[in-house]
Amino acid sequence: MHNPAVAALVDAADPVDALMKSIRIPPRPSLLADLQCELARDEPAPAAIARIIAADVGMAGALLKLANSSFYGGTRQAKSIDQAIAFLGMTQVAALMAGLLARQAIATSGASLAQFWELSTRRAQAMVFLSKRLRIGAADVAHTFGLFCDTGVALLLARFADYDSTCVLAAGEPERRFTDIEDERHSTNHAAIGCLLARNWGLSSEVAWAILHHHDYQVIDDHASDDTVRSLVALSLLAERALQAYQGTPDSVEWRKGGARACAYLGLAEDEVTDLIDQLSDALGQ
Template sequence: MTDTPAMDIDPALAAAAREKTAARFIGTDLAHPAVAALFELSVMRLAREAVADPGRVKPTPPPPPGPLQMGAAEFGPSRRLVDDIVPPPLPRAFLALQEVLGNPRSSLRDIAAVVSHDPGLSALLLKLANSAFYGFSGRVDTIERAVGLLGAAEVHALAAGAAVSTLFRDNPYPDLLDIPLFWKHSVACAIVSRFLAERCGQKNPERFFLAGLLHDIGKVLLAVAEPEMVGMALELARRDNLSVLRAEKHVFAFDHAELGGRVIAKWHFPDALALIVAGHHDPQLCGHDPEPALVHVADMVVLALGVGTRPDPLVPALCPEAFASLNIHPQDLCLAAAELDERLPPLSMAFLETGTR
């Protein structure tokens, strides 16, 4: 997508695009230069889309009322504890791979041998190694070569994402959470997280790919474990005009970020990853640690660009201290948008086809 100024766009269409985008940014501080840059980018992109499809600038209809007709006080809070929700175990094939990747004496051949026992992961790695996402020249036709080209950290991130997504491949409650859109949002957040990690000079930026991929995993667990209560939270958010996050806290006394952090720890991923996931909506909970701040900013960028679990998602507020801690410029967020345009289609296609069907 081109982001050159929209000189040729009908002013009425441009004004409608601005109005609709403003409704999505209602909870943000447009005086912040990073938010303002994303807002202008989103207006321009929507206006360009509206040239081909004028219906795009019509206001988004509010979600339909849910089946529950109660007062807010009747929604809870619940006595459900965050540790009551137990995640399913990770697939054995992934645990075997994690073991071989964690052993410094493992050779490329050892890693490839374990990957080969998992047909889904083998197909994903080959598909990605041959996709425009990585841009390797020449055909990659063996697992050993794919593992060698991708590197151990990348293989670990992709395998973890594939392993977790296969646990939640069905879409049992599409009204609560659209699983294909959920993974598309997660892959988008993974791409932008890694891009921003590179821009701000983080060590091992591929770690942030996995953090972005798993940042909202608590949402899936909630929807699968407690569909009725998630339905209540969504209804409460709709009726009382609350963010879903606040509504989750009211109904569950915790939210998907806290639950996600616990689950990551229960799956024995590194503590740093659990901290990032737990802090992605409130990075100040983690002090001045820039790692949760980075995924917080990436999530906001992705939602500003419209890649959410619903069409035309609301944009969450940007924590200004989190943005400042990254030492990046507002313009970097526009570069992240261009990176997403290029990388999301091939990666989400390969990922969704392999992991979630």
């Protein structure tokens, strides 16, 4: 027999669970699942990857446009998905597709979200640049993390009417973690939501774990944590500082919180950081 009093008690006992259920996590797109399935094979076939992507004409066209952009395409212009795969590699093409699918799945109107996607794209590009330049990790993994690390922001913008003001407060907080402010105001945070989406979408555990901890800079010093997680969080701090500089704001609150840890982990002196930021700003401006 249904007991309303017991049901109310259960609901009250787990308000976090009720909150999480109220935040819509988009299901993993079937196209992404098919791509991941093929890439998981012992010998993934470029032709099979191309067929999966070509089945969605709109996505295929968007991928070609992105692959031929100055940041990814360079001097080589791909005229087909097969050529894009040959130029960029299967894993990088899959990472670009994941980003396009994320933007389609989290399609909400509003100036805040448009700005969010622009910044996410820049961050992903910055992560690729830094991963290649410093020869740390795989560029496609850095790209995926850079694009997905703040997807929770987009989902929380849709859930909470005052989340914009939360972001303003958290971005200006000089000592406490960004996620602490979110937890205080909303009982959840974008890192936790982004991690959940990453897991639901079949992204690697290292990417999901790095998303969860990308505002917890102590993880950089944690030798028990996976090196990929530590390097992604360290690179994200460097990317954040570079993006701030690119936008004309040389000071970065997040860099002040974790920059020293990132430099120590990456083995970078301050003048090397300055050079990297200048090079990255030039690349983003092209």
